[in-house]
Amino acid sequence: MSNGELVGSYIVPVHPHTVLAADQNEGWGRLRDAFSEAAQRIKDSGADLLIIYSTTWPSIIGHQIIADPNPEWVMVDNDFHDLGSIPYSFNIDESFAHAWNEANEKRGLKSRTVAYHGFPIDVGSVVALKLLNPDNAIPAVIVSSNVYANRAETTVLAKACMDVVKSTGRKAVAITAMSLSNRMFTKPIDPKDDRIHSLKDDEWNRKILEFLSEGRLEDVGQLSRTIHRQIRVNKVVAFKPMWWLSGMNQNRNNLTGEVLAYEAIHGAGGAVVHLDPAASGAGDKEYDEDDIEYFSGERNVLDAQGDDGEIVSGTTSAAPLQANGPDLWEPTESDDSVNSDAAPKPVGAYPHARRVGDLLYLSGVGPRQPGTNSIPGGPIHDADGKALNYDIKAQTHAVVENIARILEEAGGSINDVLDVTSFLVDMDRDFKGYNEVWAETLGKVGPTRTTLAIRALPTPIAVEMKVIAKAPSIE
Amino acid sequence: MGLLMSKGEIVAGCLAPHPPHLVYAENPEQNEPTAEGGWEQLRWGYERLRESLANVEYDAIVLLSPHWQTYIGTHFLGLPSFKSLSVDPVFPNLFRYHYDLNIDIELSRQIHDRAEDAGLAVKMMENPDFRVDYGTITTGHMFNPQWDKPLVVISSNRSRDYYSVEVMQEMMIELGRVTREAILASGKKVVVLASNSLSHRHFTTESAIPEDMSKEHIASHAMHLWDMRMIEYFRTGQSQRILDEMPEFTEQAIAESDGGGLSWLLSTLDVPNYPGILHGYGTIIGTGNAIVEWPERHHKEASE
Numbered sequence: 001m002s003n004g005e006l007v008g009s010y011i012v013p014v015h016p017h018t019v020l021a022a023d024q025n026e027g028w029g030r031l032r033d034a035f036s037e038a039a040q041r042i043k044d045s046g047a048d049l050l051i052i053y054s055t056t057w058p059s060i061i062g063h064q065i066i067a068d069p070n071p072e073w074v075m076v077d078n079d080f081h082d083l084g085s086i087p088y089s090f091n092i093d094e095s096f097a098h099a100w101n102e103a104n105e106k107r108g109l110k111s112r113t114v115a116y117h118g119f120p121i122d123v124g125s126v127v128a129l130k131l132l133n134p135d136n137a138i139p140a141v142i143v144s145s146n147v148y149a150n151r152a153e154t155t156v157l158a159k160a161c162m163d164v165v166k167s168t169g170r171k172a173v174a175i176t177a178m179s180l181s182n183r184m185f186t187k188p189i190d191p192k193d194d195r196i197h198s199l200k201d202d203e204w205n206r207k208i209l210e211f212l213s214e215g216r217l218e219d220v221g222q223l224s225r226t227i228h229r230q231i232r233v234n235k236v237v238a239f240k241p242m243w244w245l246s247g248m249n250q251n252r253n254n255l256t257g258e259v260l261a262y263e264a265i266h267g268a269g270g271a272v273v274h275l276d277p278a279a280s281g282a283g284d285k286e287y288d289e290d291d292i293e294y295f296s297g298e299r300n301v302l303d304a305q306g307d308d309g310e311i312v313s314g315t316t317s318a319a320p321l322q323a324n325g326p327d328l329w330e331p332t333e334s335d336d337s338v339n340s341d342a343a344p345k346p347v348g349a350y351p352h353a354r355r356v357g358d359l360l361y362l363s364g365v366g367p368r369q370p371g372t373n374s375i376p377g378g379p380i381h382d383a384d385g386k387a388l389n390y391d392i393k394a395q396t397h398a399v400v401e402n403i404a405r406i407l408e409e410a411g412g413s414i415n416d417v418l419d420v421t422s423f424l425v426d427m428d429r430d431f432k433g434y435n436e437v438w439a440e441t442l443g444k445v446g447p448t449r450t451t452l453a454i455r456a457l458p459t460p461i462a463v464e465m466k467v468i469a470k471a472p473s474i475e
Numbered sequence: 476m477g478l479l480m481s482k483g484e485i486v487a488g489c490l491a492p493h494p495p496h497l498v499y500a501e502n503p504e505q506n507e508p509t510a511e512g513g514w515e516q517l518r519w520g521y522e523r524l525r526e527s528l529a530n531v532e533y534d535a536i537v538l539l540s541p542h543w544q545t546y547i548g549t550h551f552l553g554l555p556s557f558k559s560l561s562v563d564p565v566f567p568n569l570f571r572y573h574y575d576l577n578i579d580i581e582l583s584r585q586i587h588d589r590a591e592d593a594g595l596a597v598k599m600m601e602n603p604d605f606r607v608d609y610g611t612i613t614t615g616h617m618f619n620p621q622w623d624k625p626l627v628v629i630s631s632n633r634s635r636d637y638y639s640v641e642v643m644q645e646m647m648i649e650l651g652r653v654t655r656e657a658i659l660a661s662g663k664k665v666v667v668l669a670s671n672s673l674s675h676r677h678f679t680t681e682s683a684i685p686e687d688m689s690k691e692h693i694a695s696h697a698m699h700l701w702d703m704r705m706i707e708y709f710r711t712g713q714s715q716r717i718l719d720e721m722p723e724f725t726e727q728a729i730a731e732s733d734g735g736g737l738s739w740l741l742s743t744l745d746v747p748n749y750p751g752i753l754h755g756y757g758t759i760i761g762t763g764n765a766i767v768e769w770p771e772r773h774h775k776e777a778s779e
Contacts, residue, residue: 060565060760061681076605078630079547085604110680116567118560120606144564148679184546186637187596233546233636266547 004165006277007045009174009245009255010038010132011212013270014056014124016075018131020083024191027263034261034272035131041274042132047173049093050133050140051161053244054177056124059144062110063157066121066142067097073118075126079184080266088126093139096164100141103160108295108377108394109153124177132175151224151243156295158247174248176241180205180262180269181231189266197267204231205269209262212273215255215280221246231269249277256280293369294376294394325459328373340409343402344368347458352406355471360410362467364423367398368459370405379460380425392430395463396437403467411472417447421466427453430462483659486533486666486771488744489524489618490709490737490751492764493540493610493670495563495570497521497617500686505616507571513686520755520766521617527752527768533664535579535625536618537586537654537743540670541734542610543630546637548596549650550630551583554603563609569685574612579625582661586627589653595646600630614670624666629654631734640722640733647735648718651742658743667743669736673705674698674728674763681760694761701728702756702763709751709767712777714741731762744769749777 013031017024022032042050057064072089097113104111125142133140143161146153165172181201196202204227211220220227221242228239249255256276263270326347331339337351338360346352346363353362367375377394381387404414420442424430431451438449447467457464498506500513543550556577563570583599590597611628629650635643658665676694693699701724708717717724718741725732732738741747747769754766 057564060677061679064567074604076602078543079545079550081550081600081602081605082598085602112568114567116562116571118562118571119567120562120564122564146679148677183637186547186634188547188598 004168004170004172006162006165006174006248007047007171008042008277009217009249009275010042011176011178011241011245011271011273011275012038012128012132013265013268013272014054014127014177014179015265015268015270016077016080016083016086016123016127017265019086019127020080021191025194027194028191028265030261031263031265031270031272032131037260038272038274039132039134042138042173045171045173047138047171049096049165049170049172050129050138050175051172051248052125052128052140052142052175052177053145053241054122054124054128054142055145055179055241056177057122057142057144058147060147062112063104063146063149064112064114064144065097065101066092066115066119067094067101067113068092068115068117068119069094071119071121073120075121075123077123086126086130088121088130089136090121090129091136091139093141096139096168096170097141099164099168100143100161103163104157106394106397107156107160107163107293108391109156109160128175128177145240149240152292153295154240154243155247155292158244159293162248174245176245178241179265180208180271182268183231183233185267194264194266196264196269201231201269205262205271209259209271209273212275213257213259215257215275216253217242217249217255217257217275218246218251218253221251245275249275254279338406338410340406342370342405342409344370344373353410355410358471359418360407360412360416360469360471362403362406362469364464364466365399365402365406366457366459366461366464367395367402368461369398375459375461380462381460390462392433392462393437395461396434397441399463399465400437400441403465407469412469414442415445416470416472417442417445417467418470419448419468420450422449422451423454423457423464423466424451425454425456425462427451434463481662483661484664484771485655485658485744486531486664487528488667488740488747488769489669490740490765490767491524491614491618491668491670492517492672492766493542493613494672494759494762494764495566495609495613496685496759498572498613499569501617503616503620505573508569510686511684513688514691514757514759516757517755517759517764517766518617520757523754524618524766524768527754527770528666533624533666535582535627535663536615536666536668537582537627537629537658538611538614538668538670539629539631539736539739540608540610540614541631541731541736542608543628544633544734545630546633548598549590549632550598550600551587552578552605552607552626552628553580553583553599553601554578555580557605557607559606561606561609561612570609570613572609572612572616574607576607576615576622577625579627582657582663582665583627585657585661586629586654589657590650593649593653595650595653610670614668618666618668631736633734635725635733635735640725643733643735644718644721644738647738648742650735651739654739654743655745667740669740671731671734671736672759672762672764673702673730673732675731676729676761678761691758692761693758693763698728698763701730702765706753706756706765709765710753712748712750714744714746714748717741718746744774747774747777749773
């Protein structure tokens, strides 16, 4: 198992002045110097991957990830075209981009890679890569900011990214290309007259930077909606990058933060901030928003419609995730039973597993999640029996994870599985997806398998597995 | 200058939406992806619009696109020609278009100068590396696939984002007024195009075959009601009501009128009280799109 990690995070401004006009304003020059300092720190950290979340690349169909290994073009800003052009030629980690895309889909996100000649890399990403990675020594990936994404989707996007960072053993740096306050002057100004647009914007920017300098990233993330209302002009995207960056940092509040520069760019607040993963003395503050592992929001609008024509499922509602169905029971206890708090509760009087000699017999295992009782990939129908769209692959993954949890409770692992009987409620629809996940997981362990089609399961799930496993020896 | 110049004329004004799906479905040689058709109601609408103007002489097209978004005033393409590849950053799978278009610099400058005199923040865009946005190209292609007329391309000043729909509209009405004055003073015959959708709530997923029309419908009933309300005003010459209801329409239908194009168009046409011709209506990934023409002949008839 690899042990990839995030070795640092940076917040950087998006406008082209730091590349094209750093000599025209002392503040722009200080931002440019801060970029150089950040570039040196990244180099010194031994990072082998830069991951950019850019607020100047909005997307509509989920998130998009650049996968062209060498995008080349000349970027000209929509507003500041008179400052000049920025030719670019970047080193993109194509394989990481594809792996992230797959990880997004496993966590329920809509996502796609983009690898077209001439694709316009956005100004925020161009500025960040030009100044943080001037010699292209470190490969990069760039992800868009979805205009409809909420906190849940943006957080899961980060977790999917970290899945790949960890599994591939990368030493990654996370970068958000963004303004703080983003209100610019609406008329041209003399560069020497640049300043933060208003006292209120400046005060909020300084409050955000105070939090970040204390390493309180998740607190800033939880203030995102307020910050957006207070100091953000309602452009295409909201103040989402802090959600993503906090998700990349396990929603921590005890990072080590340092503000390298804070200046105005045509009235907007631009800052270069370094967040080191080393724990600071600030300590974790209370964290009170949901920690989301899997996204199951509005992704079925093309097909799933109620009788009244309204779209089924809201943007983030947790309700459709819940496993409507029978009451939950505590698992029964006996001398040879094996029960786990990390596995979903039974729907009747039975244990999670039972040890008999050298074997473990598991009760049927479904995809429901312990604690929340939610169903990754969504339930197959709602409380009224109305059919819903669902993701069989996500459900199958969750089943395998639940099996592993029960076996680990018994002192074993997923590698102990000997025989599996699988039950599918819709063989025609689901066998292919189920079979793909099987091949990636239990297929590598090698148990015998029987797959049956059945009419229904007690909860609104599409797949369940009955497992016999080798019991670990008792010392 | 002592020269006799005939009076300029706006021969038609059109609402001409720009989702790149339309060009994709047309399969022109300039666009790299290929499609099995799709969105025919709107494409036939553009056909009817082109036929309606086939025998009308004009010298230039003035176009405002919401996908050249500027936050520091209104900008105008300011070089004689632009040639490059435009890739839609949102739908790159559908739109990778090799464009080659000409600009009516003289008319651009005339509108720019009048706008500046009126107190609007304006700028000419004279960087040869600038890539023209896909909204301009889609509307330009669907309206005039031969690309045989020079364009004036005007950016979308996002004053709605900075202030409100009301302030945006005040500025766009002023920009429309000076656009009209500049055209009439230029001696040229001109078509003006506002490139925007009506209701603008997208689906957030795309079918495996983007042109699968079994998946296409309006995002919600509320969006449909707003679109039909606007179309009724178009068809009955109630432009002032459109302007009056623009704040509610823009907010509640998440309408692309937030870019100012529709307000600018109606102002440029002197707020027409004669019926527009509805050439087509259809949805694209859930958004509502209408192709509407306000022909000069109706203007003249209304004036008589």
